[in-house]
Amino acid sequence: MPDLTALLQEIALLSSTAATLGWDQETNAPPKSVTHRAKQLSYLQGKIHQLQTCEAFRDGLSDLDAANQRELAHRYERATQLPQELVERDSEASSLAKAAWAEARQKNDFPLFAPHLSKLLAIAREKADHWGYLDEPYDALLSEYERGASTREVAALFERISAELAEIAAAAVEASSSIPSDFLHGPASIVAQQTLNREVAESLGFDFTRGRIDTTAHPFCTTLGPSDVRLTTRYEAHDFTSSLFGVMHEAGHGLYEQGLPASDFHLPSGQAVSLGIHESQSRLWENHIGRSRPFWEKWYPRAQELFPHLQNISLDDFLPAVNRAAYSTIRVEADEATYDLHILLRFKLERALLAGELEVDDVPQAWNEEFETLFGFRPASDSEGCLQDIHWSMGGLGYFATYSLGNLNAAQLFVAALKEEKVSRSFDRGDFLPLLEWMQTHIHRHGSSFLPQALMERVTGSRTDPAPYLDHLRQRFLG
C-alpha cells in the first residue's frame, strides 16, 4: 500500500498531465483529435478520483500538519461522495462540449450547444445531489471553486453592492461619452504586440524560464508543473491594448502560481486556495497596475515606439482612453465600471438553471432580457450573448461569482499593500516588484494553508469587504 505522500505525488503527476492535455486542446489540437482527447482526459480524471478515494489516502492524513490535513480531508470527503463513473462521464462530456461550444459560438447556433449544456447541467445537478447542499444546488458547486463560501453569503454581498455598481456604471458611461478613444486603434502587428506583452510580463516578475505565452481563442492560465506556467492570449489586429491587458491579467494568475512553494506542489500548501483569491491577483495586475498612471508613465514611450500611430497622442490623452467606460456585450472585454454587471447576470441565470427554474432552451431569451435590464440594450447575437463564455462548456457552473469576489479582494489587497511605504513609493515610480514581493509574502507562499476568508482577514484585517472596491471605482471613474 503506498503512503499518502506517494499517493499525492502520483495525483500531482496525473493532474499536471491532464492539464498539459487540456492546454494542448485549447492551443494546438487539430479538430478531429477531440474524441480521443476526451477519452484520455476522462481516463486520467478517473485515475485521479480512484487515488483520491482510496483508504490509504484517508489513513495517511493524521501524519500531516493541520492545514494540509484539513484540506485533504475535505477533498477526500468530496471525492468519495462522487461515483468514479460520474467523474469520468463529467470529464468526457465537458471535453466534447467544449468543441461543440466553439463551433456553436462561431456559427451563432445555440441549438448546436444546447444538448451539451443540458447534459452538463444534469451532471452538475447530479454532483450537487451527491455532495449535498444547505440552501440550493448552487452552494455545492460554488464550494468547488471558493472554499468555505455559501451562495447565501455571496448573494447578500452582491445585493449590498448591486445598486451602487449600477449607479457607478451609469455615471462612468455617461462621463466617458466625451472621452475620445478612436486613436487607440491602429495597425498593431502580432510581433509588436508579443514584444510589448513579453517585456511587460517580464518586468512584472513573470519568469519565462518557468513559463510561456501562447495563442488561444479563450485566454486562460494553466499550470503544467511546478516550473511550467502557461499564459494564453488572443490578438486584435488593430488594438494592442486588448492582448496587453489580457496578458497582464493572465500574468497575474501566473505570478500567483509561480509564487507557490514548488516543493509542496503535491500538497494543498503548495496549491492556490480559491478562484476568488486567484482572480484578485489577475485583476490586481490588469487593472490596479495596468490602468494606472505610474504604469503608463513607464511604458507609454515603449508603446509609442512599437505602435507609431500613438506618436502624436499625449499620455494625458491616452490614459483616459484606456480607462473609458461603455456598456458592451462581451464580459472579457468589459471595462472595470461595467464588468460586474456581467457577473450579476450570470449568477442569476446559473442559480435559476440549477434550481430548475430556467430551461436550457430558454437561456438565450432569459439572457437577452436580463441583459437589457442591466445594460439597456440587447446583444446582437447569441455569440455575443449566452454563447460568449467557455465556462459552461467546461462544466464550470458556479464559477462566475468568483470573478466579482476577485474584484473586491483585489482592491482590498491593493489598499493593504500600499500601506507599506516601500510598496507605495516604488509603485509611484513604476516599479512593481515590491508589490509582487508583498503578494508573494502575504498571499502566494501560503498556498491553501488558510481558507480564503481567513487569509483575507489575516492580511487586510477583515473578510472580503466591498468598500475599497467601490472607492476605487468611484475614484477612477467619477474622479
Added chain:
Amino acid sequence: MPDLTALLQEIALLSSTAATLGWDQETNAPPKSVTHRAKQLSYLQGKIHQLQTCEAFRDGLSDLDAANQRELAHRYERATQLPQELVERDSEASSLAKAAWAEARQKNDFPLFAPHLSKLLAIAREKADHWGYLDEPYDALLSEYERGASTREVAALFERISAELAEIAAAAVEASSSIPSDFLHGPASIVAQQTLNREVAESLGFDFTRGRIDTTAHPFCTTLGPSDVRLTTRYEAHDFTSSLFGVMHEAGHGLYEQGLPASDFHLPSGQAVSLGIHESQSRLWENHIGRSRPFWEKWYPRAQELFPHLQNISLDDFLPAVNRAAYSTIRVEADEATYDLHILLRFKLERALLAGELEVDDVPQAWNEEFETLFGFRPASDSEGCLQDIHWSMGGLGYFATYSLGNLNAAQLFVAALKEEKVSRSFDRGDFLPLLEWMQTHIHRHGSSFLPQALMERVTGSRTDPAPYLDHLRQRFLG
C-alpha cells in the same frame, strides 16, 4: 480483472498521453519544466509497463487473430524481461539527457553530455542483457526498432553496398562540383515557407483536420491519437528547400500514420510495423517525389511566386541544384548520394560502444577519425560531429541502421508502385495521390499484421534488396 481489449485501450491512452507530453517537451516546454516532465514520463512509462506485463495481458492473447497474437506475445515477452524500475529509470534518464544534449550541442561541449550518454549506454546494455541476444548487444536493441532484424544480416547488407555507395558518392560529389546552387539562397520569410509547406503537404494527402505542423530544433513526427498526427520542422531564413524537404519527409511519416486503421489504434494491426518501413515512407516523399522533375514541374511556379529571388532561374537550372551532392557534416541535411555514409559511421560506432570496445569519452575522437575516412575531412566541431543527433540522448541506440533500411525499402517500393500504370501515369503529371493510395493499400492499412520483411516480400516479391536503391542513385547522380 480487465480483459485484454480494455488493457490495450488503456495502454493506448497512456502511450498517446506520453507522446503528447513528449511532443510538448520538444516544441514548447520552458527550460526549467524538464525535471517535472521527466517524472511524468517516467511514471507513465512505468504504468504502461505494468499493464503490458500483467497476467490478464498474456491470458487474453488466445482470443485475438494470429497477427495481433504474434505481435502482442512478442511485446509481452520483451516487457516481462525488463524490471519496471529499469523502464522508469530509462525514461527519466532520457528525458533529462535530451535537455542536457540540447545544451551541450548549443555550447559545443561534449563533456556536458558525456555523463548522460554513459548512463544511457549503461541502461541500454542492461536492457540488452535482460532481453538476451544472439551475437552482440546491438541485436537486442535493433529488434526494438526493426522487428525480426539481426545485426549480422544488416551488417552483411551494409557490407555488400558500402563500397558501391562510396563510389557513387564520390562520383556524384565530383560531378556536382560544376552545378551552381547559390541561387537557391535568398530571403525566405517563415510565413512564405509555411505557406508552401502546408500547400505541398495538403496536396500529398496529409489531412490537417487530423494533424498539424509545428516548429522544433530537431524535426520529428509523432502520433498523439488516431486523429492527431504532428509533424515538426525548422526554418532556415535563406533556404526554403530545407524546411520544404523536411516537411515532405515528416509528412511521409505522417501519411503512414494517418493511413493506419484508426479503429485498431490500440492493436498492432493499427500500428506502424517498424522504423525501416516508416523511413521508407518518409524518404519516398522527400526524395523520390520531392526531388523529381514532375514534382517541380507542378510546384516550381508557386515557389517562384513565394520566393521572388527564383524568378529568373529556370526549372532546368533549379532542378540540378536541389539534387546536388556534396560531402557535408550534418546527416539530416545530407543529399541522397552521401546520406548513407553518415549511417555507416553511426552503425560502426554504436556497435563498438555497446560491445564495450569504445569508451564514451573517446567518442569525439573516434567520430572525427571515422568521419575523415569516409568524407575526407573532419567536422569543425563536436556540435557538427558527434553531438549533432538527438537519438542517443533519447536512449535510441540501435536506431540509426533503420534509416538506411528505409532508403533501400523506399526505392524498392517506389519501383513496385510505378509498375502500376495508374500510378506511373499520374506521377508523370505531378499527381501523387494514386501513389499514396497504392501505399495505403499495400503498406499502411496492414499496420503490423506482417513482419517487415514479409511485408516487403508480399508487396515487391523480395526481401529488402539494395539493387533498386543503387540503380536510383546511379540514375539520379550519374545520369
